[in-house]
Amino acid sequence: MPYDVQTPVYQGPFDLLLHLICRDEIDLWDVSLSSIVDAYVAEIERIGTLDLDVATEFLVVAATLVELKCRRLLPGPDDVELDEELALFEERDLLLARLLECKTFRNAAAAMSRLAAAAADSHPRTAGLEPRFLALTPDLLAGLGPLDLRAAWLSATTPKPAPQVDLDHVAPVRVSVSDVVDELAVSLPGTGRRSFRSITSRLATRLDVIVHFLAVLELYKQGRVELDQLESFGDLTVAWVAGRPAGDGAGQLDRVGTYDG
Amino acid sequence: MADEATRAVEAILMLAEEPVEPQLLAELLELSVARVEELCSRLEAAYAADDRGFVLVRVAGGYRYQSHPDLAPYVERFVLQGQTARLSTAALETLAIVAYRQPVSRAQVAAIRGVNADAVVRTLEQKGYVHQVGHDPGPGQALLYGTTRLFLEKLGLDAIDDLPPLAEFVPGPETVEALERGLGAREA
Amino acid sequence: MADEATRAVEAILMLAEEPVEPQLLAELLELSVARVEELCSRLEAAYAADDRGFVLVRVAGGYRYQSHPDLAPYVERFVLQGQTARLSTAALETLAIVAYRQPVSRAQVAAIRGVNADAVVRTLEQKGYVHQVGHDPGPGQALLYGTTRLFLEKLGLDAIDDLPPLAEFVPGPETVEALERGLGAREA
Numbered sequence: 001m002p003y004d005v006q007t008p009v010y011q012g013p014f015d016l017l018l019h020l021i022c023r024d025e026i027d028l029w030d031v032s033l034s035s036i037v038d039a040y041v042a043e044i045e046r047i048g049t050l051d052l053d054v055a056t057e058f059l060v061v062a063a064t065l066v067e068l069k070c071r072r073l074l075p076g077p078d079d080v081e082l083d084e085e086l087a088l089f090e091e092r093d094l095l096l097a098r099l100l101e102c103k104t105f106r107n108a109a110a111a112m113s114r115l116a117a118a119a120a121d122s123h124p125r126t127a128g129l130e131p132r133f134l135a136l137t138p139d140l141l142a143g144l145g146p147l148d149l150r151a152a153w154l155s156a157t158t159p160k161p162a163p164q165v166d167l168d169h170v171a172p173v174r175v176s177v178s179d180v181v182d183e184l185a186v187s188l189p190g191t192g193r194r195s196f197r198s199i200t201s202r203l204a205t206r207l208d209v210i211v212h213f214l215a216v217l218e219l220y221k222q223g224r225v226e227l228d229q230l231e232s233f234g235d236l237t238v239a240w241v242a243g244r245p246a247g248d249g250a251g252q253l254d255r256v257g258t259y260d261g
Numbered sequence: 262m263a264d265e266a267t268r269a270v271e272a273i274l275m276l277a278e279e280p281v282e283p284q285l286l287a288e289l290l291e292l293s294v295a296r297v298e299e300l301c302s303r304l305e306a307a308y309a310a311d312d313r314g315f316v317l318v319r320v321a322g323g324y325r326y327q328s329h330p331d332l333a334p335y336v337e338r339f340v341l342q343g344q345t346a347r348l349s350t351a352a353l354e355t356l357a358i359v360a361y362r363q364p365v366s367r368a369q370v371a372a373i374r375g376v377n378a379d380a381v382v383r384t385l386e387q388k389g390y391v392h393q394v395g396h397d398p399g400p401g402q403a404l405l406y407g408t409t410r411l412f413l414e415k416l417g418l419d420a421i422d423d424l425p426p427l428a429e430f431v432p433g434p435e436t437v438e439a440l441e442r443g444l445g446a447r448e449a
Numbered sequence: 450m451a452d453e454a455t456r457a458v459e460a461i462l463m464l465a466e467e468p469v470e471p472q473l474l475a476e477l478l479e480l481s482v483a484r485v486e487e488l489c490s491r492l493e494a495a496y497a498a499d500d501r502g503f504v505l506v507r508v509a510g511g512y513r514y515q516s517h518p519d520l521a522p523y524v525e526r527f528v529l530q531g532q533t534a535r536l537s538t539a540a541l542e543t544l545a546i547v548a549y550r551q552p553v554s555r556a557q558v559a560a561i562r563g564v565n566a567d568a569v570v571r572t573l574e575q576k577g578y579v580h581q582v583g584h585d586p587g588p589g590q591a592l593l594y595g596t597t598r599l600f601l602e603k604l605g606l607d608a609i610d611d612l613p614p615l616a617e618f619v620p621g622p623e624t625v626e627a628l629e630r631g632l633g634a635r636e637a
Contacts, residue, residue: 014375018440061375092444099440100432101373107430108361109353112416116348119417121330122316123340123464128278128568130515133528141536141578141603149604150613152538152545155387156562263500269523271502272516276524278537289526311499312451314459328460335457336464338477389538 014102017061038176041211064091066214180215188225188240196236266290267300270324280323280414321413322420355381356390360412361427364394364405382406390415454478455488458512466568468511543569544578548600548612552582552593570594578603 016039041062067088188194196216200209216238219225228237269290274281283301287294301324305317314329328336348356355378358370370378385391386406394407408421418424432440457478462469471489475482489512493505502517516524536544543566546558558566573579574594582595596609606612 096440096444098373098375099444100437102375103432103436103440104427104430105354105357105361105373107432108425108427109350109357111425111430112357112360113348113353115416115418118330119415121333122318122327122417123336123460124414125275125315125326125463125514126278126568127276127464127466127513128572129276129528133276133524141600144536144541144604146604146606146611146613148541149545149548150615152541153549153615155538156542156546263502268500268502268517269520272520272524273527275503275514275516277527285527285530289523289530307499311495312456314451314456314461315463326463328463329456332457332460335477336460339461339469340464 014061014099017065018099018103018106038178041176061095064095066210067091177211177214177218180212181218184212184215184219184238185224188219188238191240193237193239196238199238266292266296267304270297270300270304274317274324274326277325279410280319280321280325282323286324318417319419320417321410351376351381352385356385356408356412359385359391359406360408360421360424363407363421365407366397366403366405368403370406454480454484455492458485458488459492462505462512462514465513466565467571468507468509468513470511474512537569539564540569540572544573544596544600547573547579547594548596548609549615551595551609553595554585554591554593556591558594 184199196213199216200212203209203212216225216227216236219238220227224241226239226241228239229235270286273286273289283294283297286292286297286301290297292300301317301319308315308317314332315326316329317324318327320327351374354374355370358373359365359382362369362373367378367382370382382391386393389409389411391406391412392409393404395405397403397405413419413421416424458474461474461477471482471485474480474485474489478485480488489505489507496503496505502520503514504517505512506515508515539562542562543558546561547553547570550557550561555566555570558570570579574581577597578600579594580597581592583593585591585593601607601609
């Protein structure tokens with residue numbers, strides 16, 4: 001008999017987002033981008049081998065959050081087109097609507113669970129016909145064919161097929177943003193200015209590149225690197241801010257994950 | 262002296278295996294449905310007044326005998342087998358969406374929950390809580406799902422309309438505010 | 450005001466599928482057998498005094514609720530009305546398991562379906578679709594069941610080997626495990 005096993009894994013991106021916002025009462029804008037992304041990356045790592053669709057949904061929501069948050073980090077509204085701003089608001093409202101809908105059904109599910117629990121206290125009578133009436137019952141097998149029997153066997157015995165998605169072609173995600181922040185804090189001071197492309201040239205997946213990009217933004221936020229971009233979509237130059245060698249920042253490295261501002 | 266119709270209702274319900282619809286009782290007893298419903302209400306009240314260990318309930322569109330809920334501790338000692346496993350959170354949430362949005366496709370369920378719903382819907386179908394009720398007329402002809410009679414029985418509901426209105430479950434203003442703040446729609 | 454033990458007897462008998470022995474009731478309620486028999490006699494008398502449409506009878510060594518004999522005409526009409534004219538899902542699944550897995554014990558059927566199969570197997574036996582074909586050689590000597598000639602005739606089959614093959618279907622681990630548990634389980 002198949003049992004549903006309850007695991008602590010989040011039931012999708014909305015679940016995780018609701019958890020972050022509601023249960024922890026976190027204001028997503030008060031916590032660092034890295035902790036949001038880390039939470040998502042951790043979930044993707046955990047579920048990545050199970051279901052590609054779920055992982056994709058996680059990425060979509062994570063990307064929306066990252067985009068919303070990045071707009072906050074980047075300087076001045078001057079260089080943001082009004083249309084883009086409106087599009088972003090729309091995305092945010094859509095996300096909000098979806099979260100509310102998801103939460104509504106979650107509340108309904110909890111109420112249904114209570115109804116079911118109350119109903120389970122009262123057991124139905126299913127004794128059925130007394131033997132003396134059995135002879136009266138018409139031919140119970142009328143209209144039944146061998147295929148119906150086979151179908152009945154299948155419904156009686158079919159276990160829940162576990163979803164099997166071959167994810168061999170997807171490289172597992174191994175780095176978190178804070179890992180990369182640590183890594184860059186060690187490697188950057190010795191090299192002066194480096195282009196973002198050269199930092200990420202050896203990375204295998206787009207997600208790794210995104211994580212590195214977020215790490216660079218994190219360092220920028222902490223005032224430990226300077227960023228330079230000559231043209232839109234051009235390469236980004238990352239320069240360690242002199243006088244703040246890696247050793248100094250140890251205390252701060254531990255605190256990746258909290259913004260002061 | 263109890264009347265014959267009332268006694269016949271008791272006799273029939275005693276050996277029915279599923280809730281018996283008042284329409285069927287009315288036909289068998291050559292009475293109006295309203296009269297049957299009245300008889301059943303009286304029986305319910307009589308059992309309650311006599312403090313019986315069983316109850317007559319209306320569930321999934323029909324009447325049936327059940328053990329009195331407050332005797333669950335005794336009954337559970339007796340019914341060791343056939344206990345159904347509790348549904349997972351995922352299954353319950355999916356069931357809630359199907360219940361309130363039926364007929365609904367798996368894709369629609371997935372859109373609301375943000376995760377693929379195929380495996381969960383299949384499980385619910387195997388357990389007999391949901392079933393296919395048709396096809397989406399639109400392109401793709403997606404299968405549409407609805408809840409079953411068993412679902413009503415498990416929840417102790419007479420009809421799907423007896424579910425509390427979904428509006429009751431819309432998150433309160435604090436939650437909405439928290440979500441809005443969380444997404445930066447409001448300045449903290 | 451009825452006492453708790455009496456109400457518990459009513460609740461248990463209401464959902465029992467087979468006559469319940471007074472010894473078992475005594476054990477469940479932590480009462481003496483004599484006391485249980487006294488409670489049941491009182492209930493019998495109370496139902497008779499209230500002129501209920503059901504009776505509490507002592508049959509096959511146990512107690513069970515039955516429809517009152519003088520209401521048989523209504524019950525017959527109910528039965529003929531076809532409310533029970535087709536096999537329930539439970540019965541059909543049980544029949545399929547017996548057909549494909551014979552010889553099989555009730556415990557094995559129960560293990561596969563996850564619910565007690567005794568009442569369903571008995572119904573199928575009474576209708577002549579399955580019969581006892583031997584004993585499990587293992588400990589417990591469980592009765593083993595198989596399908597009958599009548600079953601083959603009804604399904605238009607020459608031999609049991611003519612059932613559609615299950616070749617492409619491989620039982621999952623839960624089913625295998627349930628089967629193994631069933632083999633080890635004591636025949637109920």
